[in-house]
Amino acid sequence: MDISGIPDIARPVQKQLDAYNARDIDAFMRYWAEDCRYYEFPDRLLARGAAEIRARHMARFQEPNLHGRLVNRMVVADMVVDHETVTRTFPDGAGEIDVVAIYEVKNGVIARAWFKIGPPRLLTDAVLRRALPSDAAAIRDLTHAAYAKWVPVIGRAPKPMTADYHARARDHIIDLLHAEGRLAALIEMVPQTDHLLIENVAVLPAFQGRGYGRRLLAHAEAVAATRGLGEVRLYTNRLFAENIALYARLGYRVDREEPFMGGFTVYMSKPLHEAPPASG
Structure with missing residues (x-):
């Protein structure tokens, strides 16, 4: 994605989303701090540090239908709030989930992130x-x-x-x-x-x-x-x-x-x- 019109604070967030969609784990991890924290909203810690986040996403990047579509974005100070629709492969088949992702950006990388995830919607058609x-x-x-x-x-x-x-x-x-x-x-x-x-x-x-x-x-x-x-x-x-x-x-x-x-x-x-x- 062309990032020329994106606020500086949101650029690492967009870059990691682009890498997520390309399923490029090395490019994805460039935009996460070594000591980052990854939460299920509001405070359930899912991954501590870059190594755990890498391991979590290496498995996810094997999903054939994986794709995150940005619906809306808001930037306030050093926080970026994204509404995304993510296509994933669930046990019962391909489907979508709505995600509210909150990113705290420090020194050009993501320091902390929180994710509120909606229920999956199976896509039986296409x-x-x-x-x-x-x-x-x-x-x-x-x-x-x-x-x-x-x-x-x-x-x-x-x-x-x-x-x-x-x-x-x-x-x-x-x-x-x-x-x-x-x-x-x-x-x-x-x-x-x-x-x-x-x-x-x-x-x-x-x-x-x-x-x-x-x-x-x-x-x-x-x-x-x-x-x-x-x-x-x-x-x-x-x-x-x-x-x-x-x-x-x-x-x-x-x-x-x-x-x-x-x-x-x-x-x-x-x-x-x-x-x-x-x-x-």
Whole structure:
């Protein structure tokens, strides 16, 4: 995540959340003090010191669906209070929990943290998680399957079928939707200064018609709002009429059309009137 607009006191908190989502234990531990304390709110000590926190999270980082989504953040003096929704794997299956996390930051690292955890909600339908570079091949295969029907329509492979997903999984935000034990859909997003750009929405043909595309577009709006961005933008081929119709139903407007490779690209946008201001 771009941290340029984040208050200094909150930067180690954001950095450890990014490392948590990447399941990178070494990067995660850089932002915890050696003598840190880790509590279940209000005062039940769960881990004392960096070694115990490392051991606790090494096991958690093995969970395939692990992902923490920041819902809201407040900074007061040296305290950072986050509301997060965390996707985890429970004994009965994948699910989500709401977490209020309170971090005390000293000398650029987390000195103490308290966590108030809500009850788990099992996700029997579908699970979202952030893609890792290791997911590049699966992202490419799903995208090719989703866009194959458009090849005879436009006479060439659509742009998403030619992308380098090893680079995009590293440089962009790609969130993956799993259903029935397999990768079913994805959305690729690129935060810009004043808007969130959707580069790709793809649903595996076997899972089309279930509303996953709409769900991912709504998810993108939530991502934009969380980052303080007031608009979502996307583009598509003018011959993809059903896609344009869907975007219009969801509140997107056509901004312009431009020639591209013998056809036309349609650029669309949707303002998010209730987006919160950027932190910092």
